[in-house]
Structure formats: C-alpha cells, structure tokens
Amino acid sequence: MKVLKFSLIFTFAILTACSNNKNNKNLVKTVAIQSSTSEGYKLLQQHCYACHSINSKSHNDIIAPPMVAIKKRYKMSYASEKEFVAAFTNWTLNPTDDNALMFGAIQNFNVMPKMPFKKEEMVKIATYVFNNELEKPDWFQNHYNEEHSNGMGNGNGKRRRMQRSF
Numbered sequence: 130m131k132v133l134k135f136s137l138i139f140t141f142a143i144l145t146a147c148s149n150n151k152n153n154k155n156l157v158k159t160v161a162i163q164s165s166t167s168e169g170y171k172l173l174q175q176h177c178y179a180c181h182s183i184n185s186k187s188h189n190d191i192i193a194p195p196m197v198a199i200k201k202r203y204k205m206s207y208a209s210e211k212e213f214v215a216a217f218t219n220w221t222l223n224p225t226d227d228n229a230l231m232f233g234a235i236q237n238f239n240v241m242p243k244m245p246f247k248k249e250e251m252v253k254i255a256t257y258v259f260n261n262e263l264e265k266p267d268w269f270q271n272h273y274n275e276e277h278s279n280g281m282g283n284g285n286g287k288r289r290r291m292q293r294s295f
Contacts, residue, residue, distance in 0.1 A: 173258070191238075194234045198273065217259075218255050221244070221251045224243060
C-alpha cells in the first residue's frame with residue numbers, strides 16, 4: 130500500500146512539474162505502466178508460475194506451457210495491447226477448448242482448469258505480460274525451434290489444416 134501511495138504522489142509531482150510539457154500524455158502512460166507492472170509481476174508469480182513454471186528442467190517436467198510461449202502465441206493473434214489484454218483475460222476467466230489459441234498445448238496438457246481469478250488481476254497480469262520481456266526456462270528456445278521449424282505453432286497447426294479440409 131505504501132508503494133502505491135508513493136507511486137501516486139510521484140506521479141502527481143511529475144505531472145505538476147511538467148505541466149507545460151506537450152508529452153504529458155506519454156509520460157502519464159509510461160508512469161501508469163511502470164506502477165502497474167510491479168503489481169502485475171507479483172500477481173503473475175502468485176497466480177501463474179505454479180503451473181507455467183520458469184524453473185523446469187525440461188519440456189517433460191512441465192504441466193502447462195511457459196508464459197513466454199503463451200505471450201508469443203497471443204501476440205501473433207493480437208498485436209495491439211488492448212486486444213491482447215482482452216483475449217488473455219477472457220481465456221483465463223473462461224478457458225475452454227473452443228476459445229483456445231494454443232492447440233498443441235491443449236493436446237499436451239488439456240484445457241487449463243477454470244480458476245477463481247479476479248478480472249482486475251488478470252488485466253494487470255496481461256498488461257505486464259504484453260509490455261515486458263518474460264523469463265523463460267533454459268530449455269525453451271531450443272524446444273520452440275524444434276517444434277516450430279515447419280510452421281507448426283505459427284498458425285499452421287493440425288486444427289487449422291483440419292478446418293481447411295472441410
């Protein structure tokens with residue numbers, strides 16, 4: 130709570146000191162992202178990393194895809210922050226096979242169980258994920274390169290091919 134009060138006082142001081150600056154809108158946005166990212170990161174650690182671990186030794190040791198993989202996939206479909214945050218939040222609040230983007234992950238791990246997340250917290254997590262580089266397991270890049278060398282996972286997976294064939 131003290132950090133939040135300090136952030137608000139700091140933001141007010143900056144805005145007051147820069148009242149004649151034409152870039153106030155950008156400054157406000159930057160300060161808002163910085164103050165929400167620390168909370169977003171804490172929420173990510175609390176709510177997500179238990180299953181989407183960054184400390185796993187191999188792909189065989191995980192129970193859900195790493196967050197960095199989720200970010201890659203969601204950014205492929207939702208380039209703007211607003212769309213990304215909405216889609217990420219909607220998925221976490223109501224994960225179903227029908228609204229899944231990561232078909233390979235669904236095949237490997239099944240659909241994420243519905244969790245009692247608060248929408249406001251998921252928005253903060255999604256905003257953090259979109260705006261920041263995420264930690265990744267040591268094995269991730271090699272695994273990603275092996276799995277996606279033929280375009281799979283880049284919108285060219287089995288489900289897409291099956292849909293096209295009908």
